Amino acid sequence: MTSANVTWHEGVVGRAQRWQALGARGATIWFTGLPASGKSTIASALEARLISEGRSAYRLDGDNLRHGVCGDLGFSAEDRDENVRRTAEVARLFADSGTVAIVSVVSPFESGRNAARALHERDGLHFVEVFVNTPVEECMRRDPKGLYARAMAGRLTGMTGVDAPYEAPRSPDLELRGPCDVGEAVERVLTTLDPVRAV
DSSP states (O other): OOOTTOOOOOOSSOHHHHHHHHTOOOEEEEEEOSTTSSHHHHHHHHHHHHHHTTOOEEEEEHHHHTTTTTTTOOSSHHHHHHHHHHHHHHHHHHHHHTOEEEEEOOOOOHHHHHHHHHHHHHTTOEEEEEEEEOOHHHHHHHOTTSHHHHHHTTSOOSOBTTTBOOOOOSSOSEEEESSOOHHHHHHHHHHHHGGGSOO
């Protein structure tokens, strides 16, 4: 999607020069899974680990993005698609800059996740889809925000995993079956980054 009457303005510094100066390559790690599956917990731990290693990393959490970039969107299928599209565009910019973008978004539809991958692959950027595969029963037991309880009581509609669909990834780059140890999950995700952890 491109706005009318605009032209991409190439900068003086190219990606290769930028990454060489930073001593790091950018990438996007895209966590998907049901609400309360553990995506944000693992993403936060991964961000902390990369920062401790001296890597530039930034977590793009779905709820946080809805406080600003996606604050005008609701939870219809169309708005969910647009939420994923915007998130993918922001992640692509972070990855291009040499940062590891750590996305934690339910992203319930396969088409949206595939589009996010294609956007990165088009620009030669490393993209890793991580499916946090936690059973809905466990997600409902955790329910840290009380969303499942509200949905089951009929006070919330369109809840993914209750009355709205979640299309599980058929071939993710990495599948984490929950509940799982956060430290172990981080180590497994890091193995997918090995090709880009150094220039």
